[in-house]
Amino acid sequence: xxxxxxxxxxxxxxxxxxxxxxxxxxxxxxxxxxxxxxxxxxxxxxxxxxxxxxxxxxxxxxxxxxxxxxxxxxxxxxxxxxxxxxxxxxxxxxxxxxxxxxxxxxxxxxxxxxxxxxxxxxxxxxxxxxxxxxxxxxxxxxxxxxx
DNA sequence: GCCAACGTTGGC
DNA sequence: GCCAACGTTGGC
Numbered sequence: 001x002x003x004x005x006x007x008x009x010x011x012x013x014x015x016x017x018x019x020x021x022x023x024x025x026x027x028x029x030x031x032x033x034x035x036x037x038x039x040x041x042x043x044x045x046x047x048x049x050x051x052x053x054x055x056x057x058x059x060x061x062x063x064x065x066x067x068x069x070x071x072x073x074x075x076x077x078x079x080x081x082x083x084x085x086x087x088x089x090x091x092x093x094x095x096x097x098x099x100x101x102x103x104x105x106x107x108x109x110x111x112x113x114x115x116x117x118x119x120x121x122x123x124x125x126x127x128x129x130x131x132x133x134x135x136x137x138x139x140x141x142x143x144x145x146x147x
Numbered sequence: 148g149c150c151a152a153c154g155t156t157g158g159c
Numbered sequence: 160g161c162c163a164a165c166g167t168t169g170g171c
Contacts, residue, residue: 002169028154028167051169108170126152128168 002050002130010059013099031131036093056107065096
């Protein structure tokens with residue numbers, strides 16, 4: 001899961017109550033569907049810093065809730081407000097994310113240099129999704145690099 | 148700031 | 160349903 005560290009960094013997440021943050025602001029259907037349909041409590045997450053000087057994997061986290069509506073979609077004062085969403089028919093769902101560990105920064109160039117990660121979805125050319133699945137092999141490889 | 152890539156919007 | 164225009168993402 002990508003986060004801009006100027007917005008929410010791994011340190012911010014670890015400093016939050018219960019080391020947990022609601023993953024607000026996702027406004028892409030595919031990314032929403034991963035949270036709404038594919039994630040389960042306790043699933044492992046890679047916490048990726050994007051749109052920053054040194055993009056890369058900065059920590060580990062886990063899914064900490066079932067999916068529920070993103071409240072910011074209903075708030076006209078929020079930059080994530082969606083006028084087409086209603087309480088009765090919410091459009092945007094999220095999960096809570098519990099940060100478990102800050103790791104060394106596994107940088108984007110390092111990820112790209114690893115043949116075992118060549119097909120990783122987040123690294124694919126043109127990928128703009130802020131949430132992408134990780135295969136078990138990719139997960140093991142990355143945990144190994146961080147260990 | 149640039150720009151490739153691609154998702155969304157809206158007219159038809 | 161098509162598709163051009165536009166907006167956003169995100170690395171560089």
